[in-house]
Amino acid sequence: MANWCELQYDMLEVIAQHLTKIEDYVAFGAVCTSWRAAAANKKKNFRGIPLWKQIPCLMVAAKDENDVGDREFYSLLENEVVAKVKLPKLKGKRYLEALGWLLLIGEEGDMSLLNPFSSGPEISLPNQNTIPGYDRYEPDAFIFVEKFVLSARPSEAEEEEVEDYVVMLICGSVRFLAFWKPGDQSWNRIVLRVSVYSDVTYYNGQIYAVDKKGNVVVCNPKINGEARILATLCDRFWYLKQLYIAESEREESLLVVTRDNFPFFDDDVEDREPRYGTAEFKVFELDLSAAGGGGGGGQGQGGSWSSSRLCLKEIKSLGNRALFLGHSATVSFEVPSNGKLAPGIKPNHIYFTDDCWLGYGATAGGGGKDMGVYNMETGTVEPFYHAPKVLSYICPSAWITPNF
Structure with missing residues (x-):
């Protein structure tokens, strides 16, 4: 043989x-x-790698409580589950995603990076207890981190010199920013915090974050970890909304996205479950060149840019881009003009998964039900995944951009 x-x-x-x-x-x-x-x-x-490295697929939540780490991956290109991967390192862990890498979180605050599509080594990170002020927030280590992003994909070589990438977290009960670079023995904390942070992204060499009061801040963690405010949304846009930040189709600009998935409880119902579900998104563009490109501009009282509101304007179209957001790093994908290259991916649409922590934490079985695709032109929501409902209290289905 x-x-x-x-x-x-x-x-x-x-x-x-x-x-x-x-x-x-x-x-x-x-x-x-x-x-x-x-x-x-x-x-x-x-x-197939050029498209698969760009287009997120859905990493479906565990199907039962006896999770051994096996996961299904649903492709929008194929409109079906295209892979079933055994991931035993996910057992007993919570995870978040960025650039195809998973941040694995253990109950004792241990953390690591894992590429689920590679046989490369797992990258150990400092424990959560090395984050400045960690003990002040009475942390539950398992849910201490809400979001994470990478400035670049780590190398998977067994032996590497210190690499040039940054891991950024939104964490703590008050949702502050912390970061780590290869070679650091502990986490570092971003100085500025006006409100609870909602989302964070890496763009053009710097970290940009948006908080739940519509403040957009910028910082360069490779220099000093200090941040400053670039712009602020009017409160009528951000009140009781989830906010995201992503790359725009125009150069030197970012998008701030609001989502109306805030949960509501019926006060007159005993043992009530929350009612929530996404019905609308609004998108605003931040002109970084008008805001000093993230590196200049005068500051007013309280550290905010004196003319910041002028840099944000509502837009009605994403152009040829599609957004992927939810329980993972926000992705802005440029849809090729030739539809054959990315069938099933529609420009000017927002693909979303359930990330309503307040909602699914109090829902029987957990979260995962609030998923769909939003048409920016018509303002309507349609489903994209028709498999049986899969719920989880800690790891609902999430987007992942495969990195082979």
Whole structure:
């Protein structure tokens, strides 16, 4: 019987170059070391990789309480579950996603980075208890972190020099910003906090965050970790809303997005569950060039930019972009003009998953029900995932951008 592991490398490359689907690629690289080496040359040997590295797919929540780490991945391109991956390291962990990497969080505050589509090593991070002020917030380590982003994808080499990327967290009961760089022995905290932070993104070398009062701040964690306010939304736009921040289709600009998924409770019902569900998004554009490009501009009283409101204006269209937001890092995806390159992905639409912490924490079975796709032109919501309802108290279904 032939030993498939002994196939010549050139032959393995020829086989790999015919792969277009994610499940085939994952299975190919899992055969043995030589097959994984052929799969590792992604740009050359996997025709599907350009799209799969850009378009998020849905990482479906665990289906029962006896979670052993197995996960299904639903593709908008294929309109079906395209991969079932065994991820035993997810067992007993909570996780968040950014750039295809998972931040794994244990009950004791231990944290690490894991690429679920790679056999590379898990990257250990300092424990939550090294975050300045950690003990002041009576933390439940399992739910201490609400969001995380990466400035760049980490290398997966076993032995690397100190790499140039940053891990940024929104954490604590008052939702402040903290960051870590390779080589640091502990977490660092961002100085400025006007209100509870809602979302954070990395753009053009700097970190931008938006809080629940509509303040947009900028900081460069590689310099000093200090932040300043760039702009502020009028309270009639942010009140009782979830806010997100993402890249715009225009250069030197960002988008601030509001979502009306704040939960409501019926006071006259005993053991009541919250009522919530997304019906509307509003999008505002922040002109960074008018705000000093994030690096200049005068500051008024309280650290806010004196003319900041002039930099934010409501827009009615995302142009050729689609947004993916929810229980993961917010993604702004430029939809190719040729629909054949990204079938199933619609420009000027917002794809969202359930991230209403106040809602699904008090809902029987947990969260995950508030998912859909919002049409910016018509203001309507449609479902995109028709599988049986899968709920979770700590890890609802979330977007993940595969990184092979």
